[in-house]
Amino acid sequence: xxxxxxxxxxxxxxxxxxxxxxxxxxxxxxxxxxxxxxxxxxxxxxxxxxxxxxxxxxxxxxxxxxxxxxxxxxxxxxxxxxxxxxxxxxxxxxxxxxxxxxxxxxxxxxxxxxxxxxxxxxxxxxxxxxxxxxxxxxxxxxxxxxxxxxxxxxxxxxxxxxxxxxxxxxxxxxxxxxxxxxxxxxxxxxxxxxxxxxxxxxxxxxxxxxxxxxxxxxxxxxxxxxxxxxxxxxxxxxxxxxxxxxxxxxxxxxxxxxxxxxxxxxxxxxxxxxxxxxxxxxxxxxxxxxxxxxxxxxxxxxxxxxxxxxxxxxxxxxxxxxxxxxxxxxxxxxxxxxxxxxxxxxxxxxxxxxxxxxxxxxxxxxxxxxxxxxxxxxxxxxxxxxxxxxxxxxxxxxxxxxxxxxxxxxxxxxxxxxxxxxxxxxxxxxxxxxxxxxxxxxxxxxxxxxxxxxxxxxxxxxxxxxxxxxxxxxxxxxxxxxxxxxxxxxxxxxxxxxxxxxxxxxxxxxxxxxxxxxxxxxxxxxxxxxxxxxxxxx
Numbered sequence: 001x002x003x004x005x006x007x008x009x010x011x012x013x014x015x016x017x018x019x020x021x022x023x024x025x026x027x028x029x030x031x032x033x034x035x036x037x038x039x040x041x042x043x044x045x046x047x048x049x050x051x052x053x054x055x056x057x058x059x060x061x062x063x064x065x066x067x068x069x070x071x072x073x074x075x076x077x078x079x080x081x082x083x084x085x086x087x088x089x090x091x092x093x094x095x096x097x098x099x100x101x102x103x104x105x106x107x108x109x110x111x112x113x114x115x116x117x118x119x120x121x122x123x124x125x126x127x128x129x130x131x132x133x134x135x136x137x138x139x140x141x142x143x144x145x146x147x148x149x150x151x152x153x154x155x156x157x158x159x160x161x162x163x164x165x166x167x168x169x170x171x172x173x174x175x176x177x178x179x180x181x182x183x184x185x186x187x188x189x190x191x192x193x194x195x196x197x198x199x200x201x202x203x204x205x206x207x208x209x210x211x212x213x214x215x216x217x218x219x220x221x222x223x224x225x226x227x228x229x230x231x232x233x234x235x236x237x238x239x240x241x242x243x244x245x246x247x248x249x250x251x252x253x254x255x256x257x258x259x260x261x262x263x264x265x266x267x268x269x270x271x272x273x274x275x276x277x278x279x280x281x282x283x284x285x286x287x288x289x290x291x292x293x294x295x296x297x298x299x300x301x302x303x304x305x306x307x308x309x310x311x312x313x314x315x316x317x318x319x320x321x322x323x324x325x326x327x328x329x330x331x332x333x334x335x336x337x338x339x340x341x342x343x344x345x346x347x348x349x350x351x352x353x354x355x356x357x358x359x360x361x362x363x364x365x366x367x368x369x370x371x372x373x374x375x376x377x378x379x380x381x382x383x384x385x386x387x388x389x390x391x392x393x394x395x396x397x398x399x400x401x402x403x404x405x406x407x408x409x410x411x412x413x414x415x416x417x418x419x420x421x422x423x424x425x426x427x428x429x430x431x432x433x434x435x436x437x438x439x440x441x442x443x444x445x446x447x448x449x450x451x452x453x454x455x456x457x458x459x460x461x462x463x464x465x466x467x468x469x470x471x472x473x474x475x476x477x478x479x480x481x482x483x484x485x486x487x488x489x490x491x492x493x494x495x496x497x498x499x500x501x502x503x504x505x506x507x508x509x510x511x512x513x514x515x516x517x518x519x520x521x522x523x524x525x526x527x528x529x530x531x532x533x534x535x536x537x538x
Contacts, residue, residue: 217279
């Protein structure tokens with residue numbers, strides 16, 4: 001179809017970009033203005049977009065990440081040339097690792113080869129950004145900018161969503177430009193047509209399997225038919241950390257998020273078929289070389305790079321989880337009867353209890369606090385956690401009631417993620433409960449973003465777990481027979497620091513008081529920092 005004729009009214013390209021994004025459904029932009037990208041700010045209010053002013057570009061990126069995870073829409077950030085882009089590269093790397101649709105648009109210098117000493121100058125800004133995102137391109141004209149933005153938004157819909165970067169020269173941002181073409185109203189989300197022979201083979205494998213295991217990752221979605229599929233196949237279910245909530249954790253057929261438990265390899269060794277859906281089975285999922293299975297595996301993923309890791313005898317299916325489960329359900333419905341659950345229910349329950357005891361023994365005292373926190377929060381709370389021992393324990397023992405409600409910097413593993421990401425999530429989830437869990441050291445990285453939560457009046461509980469050190473690093477050093485050093489830093493009075501920003505604070509001494517503080521924080525008219533330590537008692 002020919003593109004719709006554009007309105008002849010011209011504006012600076014920087015303003016037109018905001019109008020284009022609004023036309024394509026973008027309502028919120030995170031960022032920090034500067035002299036190099038100020039033209040991008042000319043059209044924000046005019047277009048009707050809300051801008052959230054971060055205190056640091058790293059915070060802006062994590063907010064865009066958190067917003068995207070909560071809303072399902074792309075998180076968009078505006079940053080300046082040079083240091084602005086460098087500061088947001090860590091969030092870009094995290095979004096790339098965790099399959100989050102984040103679009104970063106930056107300014108760039110008009111020319112860098114023949115001139116030196118310019119403000120914010122880098123040798124190759126575009127190439128630097130490309131190291132941490134899906135792709136990084138420079139748009140030297142208005143049409144190029146519009147084409148790249150549409151390309152990014154389209155790829156978020158039909159491919160594995162990962163961070164992308166577009167930079168626009170300052171002169172181009174300032175130059176008059178026609179508006180972007182109208183959005184293509186014929187756009188549809190990506191779909192995959194599964195091959196009949198391929199699915200027939202998978203159906204046969206499931207019929208023949210006596211002890212199958214489903215491994216459900218964060219890409220498994222929330223398929224309503226999954227419970228029937230598991231029952232009809234007689235399968236055991238294991239989830240990744242990101243896959244918690246995809247299948248009921250309290251179901252007798254579900255072992256939980258136990259992939260990282262070394263003993264789970266013994267369980268997979270008993271399987272005669274593994275069906276892994278929406279998971280890379282990466283190092284951060286397993287913490288060992290492989291699952292431990294010696295049987296065929298069915299790998300279902302939209303990313304061909306993941307499917308390329310299949311071994312001889314495996315079945316690779318490039319499809320969305322929804323398409324795969326829908327097709328499988330339709331096929332299995334013809335012989336819809338519960339297959340015998342050969343996995344001994346009592347042994348499954350005992351093994352789950354044993355794994356939980358292992359977690360408690362490795363980091364004593366945290367499991368009961370996790371249980372108390374879980375009991376104190378609303379059921380539909382969305383949680384953002386950081387690289388902290390409290391979160392490491394919670395990811396293994398906290399069963400989620402719904403998918404995509406616990407977000408963690410899994411792959412890239414950055415510190416400082418939780419506070420700004422939760423702010424982005426709270427903005428996307430107005431009226432719905434959102435919570436952050438962060439460690440004392442990680443809080444230092446992005447604590448300035450607390451000012452944003454105060455400014456916006458977000459009812460955001462921030463659980464700050466203070467064990468007085470980089471506890472996980474100290475444990476690792478001791479395990480490697482290295483004398484622990486550089487693992488203890490002087491901490492401020494975190495409650496007074498929060499109050500200086502205008503936030504509320506609480507420092508409960510008992511678990512009961514901790515629960516009360518959390519409940520009150522969800523009702524407050526602004527953020528609350530809840531200071532918790534291993535000294536919490538019953």
